[in-house]
Amino acid sequence: MLKLLKYDLKYMVQNMSVFYILSIFFAVLVRLLNMLEQTVIINILQSIFSGCAIAMCANILINTMMRSWIRFRDSIYKDESYLTHTLPVTKSDIYNSKFLQTLIFFIIGFVIVLLSLFIAYYTKDRWMLIKGLINNMTTGLEFKTMTFVISFMVIVFLEVFNAIQCGFVGIVLGNKCNNGKIGFSVLFGFIAYLISQSVVLFLVFVVGLFNSSIMNLFTNNVLLDATSFKLLLFLSISFYVIAISCMSIICKNELNRGVNVE
Amino acid sequence: MELVEIKHLSKSFDNKEILKDVNISISSGKIVGLLGKNGAGKTTIIKLINDLLTPTSGEILIKGKKVGVESKKIISYLPERTYLNKQMKVSEVISYFKDFYDDFDDNKALKLLEALDLSVDQKLAKMSKGMQEKVQLVLVMSRNADLYILDEPLGGVDPATRDYILDTILSNFNEDASVIISTHLISDIERILDEVIFIDRGQVILQSDADTLRNKEKASIDEIFRRMFRC
């Protein structure tokens, strides 16, 4: 399995590193221009590079997602599958390797994005502003600032990861039903995503039946009180973990039952 | 125990039967020709043995075991398409094979590549399709496998390359291994075959020793094949 992962990671490094470098490069440019005397030209340049840096950050996240999908499809169903499936490894290992590859590159992607943003825009004032904002929110919700920030990031991360997994399920089921037609993959992926999202909503609703303050979410726009917020946080994290594991099991099962590549 | 045993194998796609009740057995130390017209089902059989397709019914045993990790360890397979990651250099592909296949002999691969004047520092994407195919052949033949499966190794190559491929197959062939070669270009290859299997419309029509068949029919395998499947 580690051998598979090694090559999966190598592939991602080859394809992603250019975006990482560009993102940090533009961030550094923005920072350097910031330190120069502000003239009209510098200002224009600064906003251009600022745009570039932001675009690169978005690019990293989107590309990680797309690359994960493409790599998954290519090595399991396209020409390269002739090699993948004839290697003396189990189908579960092939899947696990792709899973870990995605996980690792998402973490790297997040780190790079945060790093770029930090390099480009960090000033003491801004930092204080954000800190203040977060503090405002957290005190109301009886949270420690760090815990809040971390759990917020975990949620975002899980949400994105969930979406990627939906893509994998879509690719696996799409290829099973209609040999390699991309439309079916997209359709099934979208369905998997819709299902996971509606299950979240449904779950919140069910909890709401027993917890009036959560029910308020559906009926009017009041802010949550501290306990229900924590409950909601806990619920969504555990749901995403369950959803991601379920989808892994579905994929592995389907792969173990055998593939039919073109 | 037979090296390959295929029993009552059938395969359908969308209710269309591609293979019907195929039975084949192949013992060690043979070069076997899987012969049939285009679309007869040769590649389907080969893909089933290599776990690229899943049988609708029937079973495939390799040294008595079902297709899986164990069978993949002892089968060296050359598909009819280019299947390597084109971003890789030849040297990277070699270490890839060495990583995954315990029976891969990298010195042999390097020697064969040198004989072909192929540089190991070159990226596959920069090579012509013919060169990529040669690299693949070298990789496949550099394993000390029990079974080599070559799908249409002669399709669309020039006569010089064809001779090179046949020579490579012969000189790397050893008594403990078997080679299955699928092709529709029978006359090019028949002199090296021990056994022939005729496939037509998803069925095995005949499995026989090559020289016995020539003796019986007083004709070449190619001629016999043409007679049998005249359009």
Next chain:
Amino acid sequence: MEFTFDNNLPIYIQLLEYMKIYLISGVFKCGEKLPSVRDFANTFKVNPNTMQKALAELEEMKLIYTERTNGKYVTKDEELINKLKDEYAIALAKSYFQGMKRIGLGKADSIKYLEGIE
């Protein structure tokens, strides 16, 4: 040397012919050790199994023999080789005369032609 094979005939029979001529012409002499099956297969560019079959046939005809661990040798029986040479020579002579007869030349004339060639 390029070896050509006629796909219409069993390959091992054609190999047998090549081998017999090797023996008659003295490429391999009486009692001499023969190369391995694999070496032969490589020179003829044929399947080692087929080569093996041809050699087995030669052994059946007592033209070669196997020494248990050392490999295969040409027979020490010179008579046998000479007999084989005889057979081939007679067959060739016959076919020559047959050819001459077809163009209307008798035996005496045919021999005269033979002597004229050097």
